[in-house]
Amino acid sequence: MLQASVIIQGESVNHVRNGSFKGQSNKCNHSQVAGACENGRVSKGYRSYSTPVRCNTLADVKGYIYMFAKEQNGCRFIQSVFDEENPKHVEMVFDDTIRHKLIETLKTRKQIKMVVSALEPGFLALIKDLNGNHVIQRYLRCLSDEDNKFIFEAASKFCVDIATHQHGCCMLQRCINHSTGKHQERLILEISANGLLLAQDAFGNYVVQSILELQMPFAVSMLISQFERNYVHLARQKFSSHVVEKCLSVFDDHSRSKIIRELLSATHFEQLLQDPHANYVVQTALRVAEGSLHNLLVKAIESHKALSRNNPYSKRIFSHKLLKK
Template identity: 25%
Template sequence: MDEIDDSQNPGFPPPSPTKENWRNQYYAYRSPSGEIHYLLLSDFYGHLVKTSEDVIGSRFIKKKLQTATIEDKNEAFKELKPHALALMKDKFGSRVIKSFFEHGLDLQRKGLAEELFGNVYTLSLDQYGCRVIQKALELVDMDQKIKIVRELDNHVNTCLYDDKASHVIRKCVECVPEEHIGVIVSVCVDQIVKLAQHTPGNYILQSILKYCKNTLTQKRVIDGIVSSLVILANNGFGNYVVQCAVEHGKPEDRSKIVEKLAENIVEVSLNRFGSGAIQKCLVFGSHCDRKLILNVILGSTDRNEPLQTIVKGQSGKFVVRTLLKTCDDEQRELILLRIKIHCLEKYLPQED
């Protein structure tokens, strides 16, 4: 290992760390007497704030916190806590704070969470602060999680459409019991169609579908999706909400979606996004759901016009392939027969 000659700088600790004096994830320091010293967390007492704001210094502290003694953690926490809010908004300091949430003592996690209160909304809008809030929602006690949610109740609508704060809202849905996020759910449900077509918004709706099991909530979400189902299924973001509803919804909700999509089977199947929603229905739907889709695709006459149109489409052909994979043997034989009659084999995609 290359040694660092710092004999010209007898001060301790060494100057702001750089890539040049970083070796094997530890600082190596040559004292004036010539001894090589691998720095410990305790060597930076009195300099932890500045070190936390440095790219390699923050990495050093994070590494040391994983194996630090209780005494070292207490001493480091005592020094960093008065500056916690500023560090939460710093690119590298925020990483140290998140590491304290992960590896700190229970009382230290509670103490850091207390620093959040009164600043949850502003931190949620911050590029680095929002990540600290998310980490806190994963690891702090439930009563503190609920307090975090309460601070956001009056700002939910703003947070939903913010690239950073929307991740905090999503984490609230995933980490806090449903009875404590009523405001968040209500605001989301009231604007499902708009939210589903928004980049971060569609992820929040997916989390609500996965984690909120209240019957009334589920019904309101499904009804909102079904009211504009074709628009959402054919949308670049909305289709993921439809697919999530199909995968995680109740059988009766899934059937409601299948029936609505079946009414527009050609339009949706030919759409690059909508075809994914149809395929999800075939994979997670019941036998009756698949049969309904099959009957609509085959059409009511021997010409099988929907089948011919769909299989020739760039996206539609994948719907037909998924249909062949998910139907029973009798249905598969019928589809293949119709494909052969109309000489459509060349349009089917090759197996991966």
């Protein structure tokens, strides 16, 4: 077996997702790696600028193969491993290098098709995975709209499942931003069709807000048709209250007025003033309301002053300068 002697020029062996390297924590750590393999493992920490790393087996550099592959001697060492035709060694090299920007090197249609065929079956699992979703993000950024077609189609098909996931909700927003034409329209259509459900979800509400910010007429119309007669209910929920605030901020005067009037017509309007979530919706309504509608809102709030002013949530409203707008 060829022995590898590799000098890592001032780089930490702790790698991050994008292929660059990061150091240790902010805590003082005076010890540096001596440069030798210890017990079949490379010690973690900073490498000396001049001390080579000597290793005899691939297991000695497991976890750092990507770094070794970038050095002349390390590259030769890893290539020599393949002469043994050991499937486990091939798998080890693959696992340690696959995360480092493989997608950026794609050149031909054949290569792209091969990657698509590998990613497509596991798309849903990848997009929800802490690390796997970065592979999809890289694909979106590096390749064309047509090459990303399989991503947009899968995102549309599984939009609710993806939107209600911690990592998926961010990826879905990126899909919207990177898609164009029919791909974007279909994606927005599917999300909007499930707007009422997603608005009440811990993660889905962010996706709905991003759709509202685009202010596409067909999407706004679909969302309004679901939200109408539900604004009071939505305002009193933790996640959907943010969506109602977004509606008040981006809707036109007519649609905004309908929201405020629906809030005012609540059977127990004073409960909205005292609610830990709805009070923020009322504050936003105060900021955006104009003219007679603003006066009507102020009058309704003032009529409950005696009952609500000492409540920890409603007192924010009663101390609001907008009551005197």
